[in-house]
Amino acid sequence: MSVLTDVKSRVAGLKRAASSEREGYSGGQDRPLGGYLAAMSVYAAAVGTLAGVTRLTGREVPDGLAAGDLLLAAVATHKLSRLITRDPVTSPLRAPFTAYQGQEGPAELDEKVRGQGARKAIGELITCPFCLDMWVATGLMAGYIYLPRATRLAVDTLAVLAGADLLQLGYSRAAQSQKPAQADPSRPRGAEAAARA
Numbered sequence: 792m793s794v795l796t797d798v799k800s801r802v803a804g805l806k807r808a809a810s811s812e813r814e815g816y817s818g819g820q821d822r823p824l825g826g827y828l829a830a831m832s833v834y835a836a837a838v839g840t841l842a843g844v845t846r847l848t849g850r851e852v853p854d855g856l857a858a859g860d861l862l863l864a865a866v867a868t869h870k871l872s873r874l875i876t877r878d879p880v881t882s883p884l885r886a887p888f889t890a891y892q893g894q895e896g897p898a899e900l901d902e903k904v905r906g907q908g909a910r911k912a913i914g915e916l917i918t919c920p921f922c923l924d925m926w927v928a929t930g931l932m933a934g935y936i937y938l939p940r941a942t943r944l945a946v947d948t949l950a951v952l953a954g955a956d957l958l959q960l961g962y963s964r965a966a967q968s969q970k971p972a973q974a975d976p977s978r979p980r981g982a983e984a985a986a987r988a
Contacts, residue, residue, distance in 0.1 A: 826912025867949035868928045872920040888914030
């Protein structure tokens with residue numbers, strides 16, 4: 792038996808084992824484990840590259856961020872993740888991987904992931920703010936190393952946007968609570984006046 796035949800046989804065996812494991816895990820559901828593995832590999836390669844470049848260029852890595860900076864970075868990560876995963880304006884970025892379902896909340900869309908394999912895995916990543924948080928936080932932390940002033944400005948801007956969103960939601964709720972109650976159509980007309988008297 793030649794070496795090439797042996798290698799082909801082993802690769803085929805690994806493929807069968809991987810397929811069996813995927814089926815055992817997913818229980819017949821479409822879980823794009825290969826796409827997830829690819830996404831994790833891209834993330835690990837990006838982090839490894841950043842670490843290598845940081846070391847080669849002799850960049851100073853901060854010992855840590857101050858508590859206020861950490862809080863602002865967390866708020867900025869949350870806001871940027873929601874902008875990417877839910878905002879109507881960024882829907883063209885998600886369109887190749889999703890199908891529009893409707894409005895989900897104030898200025899947020901409900902989209903269903905479509906496709907299979909890598910397409911589905913990317914769709915799940917870019918429609919899930921929790922999933923995207925890791926990528927965004929890593930990008931912001933790299934920004935603190937390579938472009939600290941610009942990153943602080945971006946973080947501050949995103950934190951201000953998040954604060955403005957909270958004010959908008961609070962204003963909307965206050966405005967809703969100030970609207971007069973709608974008349975109950977099931978009650979007789981005289982009952983409304985009697986209830987007010």
